Amino acid sequence: MARVWKFGDAVNTDDILPGKYAPFMVGEDKFQRYAFAHLQPEFAANVQPGDILIGGRNWGLGSSREYAPRALKKLGVAAIVAKSFARIHYRNLVNLGIPAFLSDTVPELLTDGDKVTYDFISGRIWRGDEEYKLPPPPEFLQAALAEGSILDYYRKHGRFPGES
Amino acid sequence: MSSKLDLAGLTLAERILSVRAAKRVTKGELVVLDIDQVMVVDSIAADVIRIIEEDLDGVIRHPERVAVVVDHVAPAANVEVATTQKQLRDYARARALKLFDVGRGICHQVLIEEGLARPGWIVLGSDSHSTTYGAVCAFGTGMGATDIALAVASGRTWLKVPETVRVNLRGERPIGVAAKDIALEVVRRLTAEGASYASIEYHGTEAFSRSERMTLANLAVEAGAKVGLVPPSGGVLEEYDVPDWLTVDPEADYSKVLDIDLAGLQPVVSVPFFVDNVQPVKEHLGTPVDQVFIGTCTNGRLDDLHIAADILRGKRVADHTRLLIIPASSQVLEDAVSDGTFASLLAAGATFGTPGCGPCMGRHLGVLAPGEVCVSTSNRNFMGRMGSPEARVFLASPAVAAATALSGVLSLPEVVKNA
Numbered sequence: 001m002a003r004v005w006k007f008g009d010a011v012n013t014d015d016i017l018p019g020k021y022a023p024f025m026v027g028e029d030k031f032q033r034y035a036f037a038h039l040q041p042e043f044a045a046n047v048q049p050g051d052i053l054i055g056g057r058n059w060g061l062g063s064s065r066e067y068a069p070r071a072l073k074k075l076g077v078a079a080i081v082a083k084s085f086a087r088i089h090y091r092n093l094v095n096l097g098i099p100a101f102l103s104d105t106v107p108e109l110l111t112d113g114d115k116v117t118y119d120f121i122s123g124r125i126w127r128g129d130e131e132y133k134l135p136p137p138p139e140f141l142q143a144a145l146a147e148g149s150i151l152d153y154y155r156k157h158g159r160f161p162g163e164s
Numbered sequence: 165m166s167s168k169l170d171l172a173g174l175t176l177a178e179r180i181l182s183v184r185a186a187k188r189v190t191k192g193e194l195v196v197l198d199i200d201q202v203m204v205v206d207s208i209a210a211d212v213i214r215i216i217e218e219d220l221d222g223v224i225r226h227p228e229r230v231a232v233v234v235d236h237v238a239p240a241a242n243v244e245v246a247t248t249q250k251q252l253r254d255y256a257r258a259r260a261l262k263l264f265d266v267g268r269g270i271c272h273q274v275l276i277e278e279g280l281a282r283p284g285w286i287v288l289g290s291d292s293h294s295t296t297y298g299a300v301c302a303f304g305t306g307m308g309a310t311d312i313a314l315a316v317a318s319g320r321t322w323l324k325v326p327e328t329v330r331v332n333l334r335g336e337r338p339i340g341v342a343a344k345d346i347a348l349e350v351v352r353r354l355t356a357e358g359a360s361y362a363s364i365e366y367h368g369t370e371a372f373s374r375s376e377r378m379t380l381a382n383l384a385v386e387a388g389a390k391v392g393l394v395p396p397s398g399g400v401l402e403e404y405d406v407p408d409w410l411t412v413d414p415e416a417d418y419s420k421v422l423d424i425d426l427a428g429l430q431p432v433v434s435v436p437f438f439v440d441n442v443q444p445v446k447e448h449l450g451t452p453v454d455q456v457f458i459g460t461c462t463n464g465r466l467d468d469l470h471i472a473a474d475i476l477r478g479k480r481v482a483d484h485t486r487l488l489i490i491p492a493s494s495q496v497l498e499d500a501v502s503d504g505t506f507a508s509l510l511a512a513g514a515t516f517g518t519p520g521c522g523p524c525m526g527r528h529l530g531v532l533a534p535g536e537v538c539v540s541t542s543n544r545n546f547m548g549r550m551g552s553p554e555a556r557v558f559l560a561s562p563a564v565a566a567a568t569a570l571s572g573v574l575s576l577p578e579v580v581k582n583a
């Protein structure tokens with residue numbers, strides 16, 4: 001079963017991975033150890049592959065640093081559900097293939113430490129026998145994700161989804 | 165350049181994207197567009213190069229449209245950084261990309277100075293403050309490594325046409341109220357997500373210098389905006405060829421209009437740890453300050469140094485306070501040296517760093533210890549941004565920063581001239 005790590009509103013990219021711990025600074029092999037180093041110091045050592053993150057509003061505001069979500073990916077974070085996402089960060093999540101779901105209700109209903117199971121293809125999370133539904137991503141992204149990622153899509157088609 | 169398209173009722177962002185798409189597009193539509201300029205910085209260079217080489221067959225569609233800037237940790241602070249910068253330097257040379265190496269300055273400042281962001285252009289940068297190019301009415305926006313790698317490889321990108329928030333600056337600006345104060349007031353009023361995915365258009369800016377426009381556009385992203393556009397006027401019209409379709413239609417469809425009466429403004433600070441936590445300086449007077457930092461893409465330009473020098477000339481920085489100044493570019497540094505600003509600031513006790521980002525992101529050249537307080541002219545005061553998570557960063561204008569350096573506690577300048 002996966003653990004839920006719950007965060008509040010306005011979690012910024014410096015929270016997710018402080019600039020001083022960029023792979024550029026500490027090395028590609030080590031940077032993920034500093035995910036949430038300031039905000040939630042016990043996170044990186046304890047997160048298990050498959051765990052999910054819950055955020056509030058404006059998740060990922062701030063820097064364009066893709067290595068922030070890449071640290072989460074390296075640690076095996078399976079998805080992020082938030083009430084809203086900052087624009088650049090949302091693109092980064094999609095580009096890295098980290099499922100990012102928008103929901104006003106799920107972040108309210110789940111609590112930190114909950115044990116859940118999920119199926120992100122159909123957009124569902126279960127806690128015990130309660131089921132929570134997640135809305136599907138926008139069409140453009142579905143087209144990209146169907147090929148794996150936006151990079152896979154571009155490589156295969158030589159163009160972006162929706163481009164003739 | 166003129167356009168045969170029907171652009172009536174479109175905002176500046178919609179106009180730029182429509183002309184490039186060669187069809188009328190409005191907010192909410194998805195477009196794939198050619199890009200005029202892509203900017204890559206050192207801190208994410210390794211990712212960009214890896215994606216281009218491993219995933220995109222090493223193709224670079226328009227090398228002449230790619231600018232590479234070594235600024236985020238310049239000069240290198242350790243072996244990791246030095247290694248990435250060497251890789252980037254070698255790559256830029258091998259692939260004939262424009263390279264702006266250590267000491268040339270902060271990416272956004274350099275692109276504007278080099279004329280690599282122009283009215284009506286689409287400019288993508290691997291840095292969130294790429295909204296700064298909106299100062300010259302270029303559609304400038306920031307993206308992450310994968311998007312930037314795709315843009316370098318393909319010469320194109322995908323974008324959702326943003327809705328537009330119109331900000332009207334009205335009334336007379338009081339002496340001592342800086343562009344920074346106005347930009348922070350906009351962020352306060354909109355909040356950190358009030359312009360998410362949107363374009364901000366700044367009106368009533370005719371009298372603003374290019375530098376002040378850069379400060380406004382720079383902070384657009386702190387309200388979540390995709391782009392922050394200042395309509396071409398004043399000096400911008402003289403310095404650039406502005407396409408005749410790049411004009412404001414008073415009938416344009418804005419999703420929100422914000423009126424700000426400049427006469428009612430006063431100097432402000434962003435109180436840690438949120439940029440939109442904007443409060444009057446008056447409420448924080450007397451807060452002891454360990455370090456004052458004047459620099460960054462927000463406020464590290466010549467006019468900013470002039471303001472600081474006017475306050476500090478012939479005086480000394482307070483005993484228990486460090487004043488760190490990092491000019492935004494080599495050009496700014498040269499100008500400050502030749503007009504005597506540098507000497508005045510040095511004589512007042514300032515210490516100078518190599519043009520670049522400096523400690524803005526807490527990586528080197530002036531990071532903060534636990535418990536320290538910094539007044540900074542930068543754009544982010546997140547927890548741990550400039551070093552220890554137990555340090556506190558107040559964002560302020562160069563005038564407030566300089567006055568604070570002088571007294572060692574958060575202060576208002578006695579008399580300040582607007583730039």
Ligand code: SF4
Binds near residue numbers: 236270272462520524
């Ligand atoms: S000065 Fe600061 S905000 Fe500007 S580009 Fe550099 S790190 Fe980013």
